[in-house]
Amino acid sequence: MGAIRSRVEGQESFVLQLHPFRETSLVAEVFSRTHGRLALVARGARRPHSALRGLLMEFRPLALSWFGAGEVKTLARAEWMGGHAPLAGRGLLFGYYLNELLLRLMPREAPHPELFDHYAHALDELARSGAAEGALRRFELRMLRSLGWGLTLDREALTEEAVRPRCEYAFVIERGVVPLAGAGAGAAAVSGEALLAMAREDFSDPRTLSEGKALMRQVLGHYLGERPLNTRRVFMELSEL
Amino acid sequence: MPSLLDELIEALRCLPGVGPRSAQRMAYYLMQRERAGASRLARALVRALEGLHHCERCNTFTEGGVCERCASGRRDATQLCVVETPADLNMMEQTHAYNGLYYAIMGRISPLEGVGPRELNLERLLARACDGVVSEVILATNFTNEGEATAHYLGELLRLRGLKVSRIARGLPVGGELEHTDIGTIAQALIERRPLEGA
Ligand SMILES: [Zn+2]
Numbered sequence: 001m002g003a004i005r006s007r008v009e010g011q012e013s014f015v016l017q018l019h020p021f022r023e024t025s026l027v028a029e030v031f032s033r034t035h036g037r038l039a040l041v042a043r044g045a046r047r048p049h050s051a052l053r054g055l056l057m058e059f060r061p062l063a064l065s066w067f068g069a070g071e072v073k074t075l076a077r078a079e080w081m082g083g084h085a086p087l088a089g090r091g092l093l094f095g096y097y098l099n100e101l102l103l104r105l106m107p108r109e110a111p112h113p114e115l116f117d118h119y120a121h122a123l124d125e126l127a128r129s130g131a132a133e134g135a136l137r138r139f140e141l142r143m144l145r146s147l148g149w150g151l152t153l154d155r156e157a158l159t160e161e162a163v164r165p166r167c168e169y170a171f172v173i174e175r176g177v178v179p180l181a182g183a184g185a186g187a188a189a190v191s192g193e194a195l196l197a198m199a200r201e202d203f204s205d206p207r208t209l210s211e212g213k214a215l216m217r218q219v220l221g222h223y224l225g226e227r228p229l230n231t232r233r234v235f236m237e238l239s240e241l
Numbered sequence: 242m243p244s245l246l247d248e249l250i251e252a253l254r255c256l257p258g259v260g261p262r263s264a265q266r267m268a269y270y271l272m273q274r275e276r277a278g279a280s281r282l283a284r285a286l287v288r289a290l291e292g293l294h295h296c297e298r299c300n301t302f303t304e305g306g307v308c309e310r311c312a313s314g315r316r317d318a319t320q321l322c323v324v325e326t327p328a329d330l331n332m333m334e335q336t337h338a339y340n341g342l343y344y345a346i347m348g349r350i351s352p353l354e355g356v357g358p359r360e361l362n363l364e365r366l367l368a369r370a371c372d373g374v375v376s377e378v379i380l381a382t383n384f385t386n387e388g389e390a391t392a393h394y395l396g397e398l399l400r401l402r403g404l405k406v407s408r409i410a411r412g413l414p415v416g417g418e419l420e421h422t423d424i425g426t427i428a429q430a431l432i433e434r435r436p437l438e439g440a
């Protein structure tokens with residue numbers, strides 16, 4: 001039997017990251033709706049008149065075709081899909097932040113169609129609205145859920161009791177919401193009101209936004225481990241200039 | 242201890258796009274067929290490393306403190322054009338459409354790679370643009386996502402410092418026909434359409 005050259009046609013995908021490869025090629029880390037995250041070699045994509053040049057860009061939906069059986073496949077074709085407003089300004093930095101989260105937390109070649117839709121939705125929100133931080137927090141919550149690490153924010157961890165808006169709580173990793181009094185020293189406080197709003201994915205209140213940011217940072221830090229996020233550092237440095 | 246040959250191959254791999262196989266080919270070629278060229282290359286590298294510095298004004302390479310272009314009194318010092326690389330600067334020069342001065346960032350903001358203001362020394366560009374003579378900064382970074390992000394942040398920072406900031410325009414190529422233009426370019430040209438000035 002000959003080698004199996006499985007070919008996949010026209011899959012809706014986003015480029016997460018591009019690396020130069022050899023003299024004239026690129027390796028694209030891609031998030032495809034049906035195939036999850038995968039690495040594709042784009043042969044000759046850095047040649048001056050390559051049809052792929054200027055087409056393989058982050059944050060725009062592309063229909064990609066590829067073939068190959070190894071870990072790194074070969075890109076056969078890329079087509080512009082459109083329908084997405086382009087990211088601009090600060091939204092670009094936020095977009096890179098989403099990409100870094102996916103690159104760090106989503107394993108290769110496991111399909112996550114619902115996470116793909118959340119990602120596309122988040123990019124759309126970033127492109128269209130000024131409420132960018134809320135879009136980031138919503139995406140983080142949905143991403144954790146899609147990867148099997150969903151947070152329960154409207155009930156207490158042990159008692160299953162409903163979270164009350166006027167009480168103070170803390171979030172304990174891999175356990176959940178506990179009353180602040182029983183959380184031990186050093187636990188960051190989060191209001192019941194913010195927890196309930198986050199459970200509804202409603203970040204319209206500035207207080208939910210700031211408490212939610214701290215909480216998500218704590219949770220994501222647990223899954224990301226020691227190595228800090230490059231995008232976060234660059235963003236911080238830019239806002240200090 | 243690695244052999245001299247291994248060391249040479251390893252050293253050649255620092256060149257962009259050169260993997261182990263091409264590095265080996267280059268090493269054999271230099272040692273076998275081009276020993277005179279290899280020796281010239283080695284001397285030129287040592288001398289360039291000692292003698293070339295970043296121009297104090299435009300950040301490109303020069304042998305003195307300030308390059309010829311920046312020192313020339315014939316350029317309009319009130320305009321500063323910011324480009325990513327010296328190659329981009331050369332393209333701008335070939336247009337003969339610009340008579341101001343330049344600043345080459347020597348890169349672009351690459352958030353995923355961790356290349357930010359510190360790595361690019363953007364403070365230096367801000368200081369250069371705020372010399373009191375420059376009144377307009379023209380941002381000519383690439384129209385990639387990273388080039389756009391770089392232009393956005395530079396624009397904000399320079400405007401905050403009271404400078405007029407503009408961005409080079411994008412759209413269809415000169416002589417371009419819609420039928421033969423890539424879809425992304427047409428889509429962007431549509432987004433950035435401008436009113437037609439009536440007579
Ligand atoms: Zn100069």
